[in-house]
Amino acid sequence: MFPGATASRADAAYVVVGAPLDISTTFRPGTRFGPERIRRFARPFDDYDRRTDLRFSDCSVHDYGDVRAWDDAAEYLTWLSGELRAVVREGAVPLLLGGEHTVTAAGVEAVAPDVFVCLDAHLDLREAYDGNAYSHATVTRRVLEGRRDNGVDDADDDSAANGADAGVEADVGEVVVLGARTGSPEEWERAERDDVTVVAPEDVADFDLEAHLDGRSAYLSVDVDAADPGFAPGTGTPEPFGLEPREMRDVVRTVAPHAEGFDVVEVNDRDDGQAASLAAKLCREFVFSHTDG
Template sequence: MSVTLHGFSWDASSSFARGAAQGPDVIRSALFTEMSSPYSLAGVDARKAITRYDFEALPEEPAKAREAITDRIKNTLNAGLRPLSLGGDHSVTYPILKAMKDQHGPVNILHIDAHPDLYPELDGDPFSHACPFYRAVEDGCVNTLVQVGLRSVPPESRIYGEKHGIVMLSADELEAIPFERLTAPLYVSIDLDGIDPAFAPGVSHPEPGGLTSREVIGLIDKLEAPLIGADVVELNPARDINMMTAYLAARLVKELAAKLNSD
C-alpha cells in the first residue's frame, strides 16, 4: 500500500527548546540526495513507496492545529493510503492516533523514546509534547503500548504505566520486547531522543545512554505485523551537528516507508 508523507511543523507544545517545527522540511531535504541511497535495507525504493506529500502549514491555534492533523490523517486513510508523519514535537502523535482509532479501533504501538510522555499535563497544558500517550490511553486509542529506550521516567509515570499494563523498557532491555504483542493494527512512533545523542544530537531533550541507530533500524526490521502508520518526531535542526540527526531521521523514514508499503 502506498504511503503519504505528512509534515506537521508544530512545536508550540514543546516544554523547553523550540525548533522542532523546522524538522519536517529538514528531514524531507535529507531524504533523497546524491549522498544517500533511496533504498531501504530490504531493497524497497522509498521514492516509489511514498506517492503523496502533505506539508501544508497548520493553523496557529493549538486546538485547530490538532483538529487539522486528525483530519489530514483521516483523508489519507480514506484514500486507501498509509500515513507516515514527521514532527514537529511529539504532541502531534495524539491527534494522529485519534484518526487511527476511528479507522482501526484501539491500536498496538511501538514507542521509541527517552521519555514515556505519560504526563496528564505539563505547565498547565494537557496536550504538551510530554502528554500524548497519556491522552491516547485515556481516549481509548491504545490496545498495547510498548515503550523502548526509556531513561527519564518520573515515578508517577511508572505508576501510571503499571496501572495500565504499559510495557516500559530501557535501552538495555531490548531482549524483553514482547514482539508477540506487537500485532495488527500496529503503529510505530519514534522520538529521536530515544536514540543516544552520540547518534542523534539534534534534539531538544538529549539523554545519554540511549539506543544506537543500528538498534532502532533493527527493531523496525523485526516487526512482522503490517504497519498502519508511523511517525518520526522531535528533530531540532538548530541543535544538530553536520545534519547527523536529519540523515538518521531520513534513514528511519525509508525503513518505515518500506514496512508501510510491504503488504
C-alpha cells in the same frame, strides 16, 4: 518534497505529512524546522534498498507537504487528525513528520490502532505539564486516555468539514514504550498498569516485540530522542544512555508490517543534521519494511 515521494495522491500507498508544531518544547525549541530538515537530509540516500530489493521511488509515496501549525495545540490536533484521517480513508498509510511529539496524538486518532508502539527516552505519561494537557510531555497519556476529557468536546464547523471528529477515542489497548529512561514518580506509577509496557534501553534488543504484538494492528512513533544524544543531538530534550541507531532500525523493521501509521518527531535545527538524517532513514526503513512485509 521527500526524495523519491513521486506518486500522485490518488495512487499513493503512503502519504508524507509534515506537522511543524513547536509550542510546548521545554528546553531547546526548533521542531518547527523538523519536517523540512528531515526531507533535506534524506537527499543523499540512494533510491535502491539492497535488503528488500526495492526502490523508494517505486513504493508509491506521495508528499502532501506541511499542515501549517498555529498556537492552539488542541485545535491544531483536531485539524491534523482530520487531514490524516482523509489519508486513511483513501487507503494509504500516513507518514507524519514532526514537529513536537504532541502531534502523535492526531496520528493515533486517525489510525485507531490496537497497540501504540513508541521509541522514546521519556514516558510522556504526565496528565499535564505546566498546566498544559497538550504537551510533548503528555502525549502518551493522551493516546491512552483520548482527548474527550481535555477540553475538546465538539468539532467546530471548519474542523468538521475537514473530516475531523474532536475528542475521538482512539481505543488503544496498550502502549509499548521502548528506550524510556526517565520520568516523574507519577509517570512511573502510571506505567505500572497493565495497559503500559516499558522496555529499558538495555533490554530493547532482547525484547520479543513480534510476539508481543501477536497480530495486533499498531501505530509506530519514533521520538528521535530515544537515540543516545551522541547519535542525534538535534532534539529538544536530549537524554544520555539511549539507544543506538541500529537498535531503532530493528524496531522499525519489526513493527512496520503490523503498522497502519508512522511518525518521527522531535527533530530540531540544533545540530549538523545527525538527528534529521536518522529520522529520514528510519522513515525510509518503515516504508521498505511495510512494503516488503
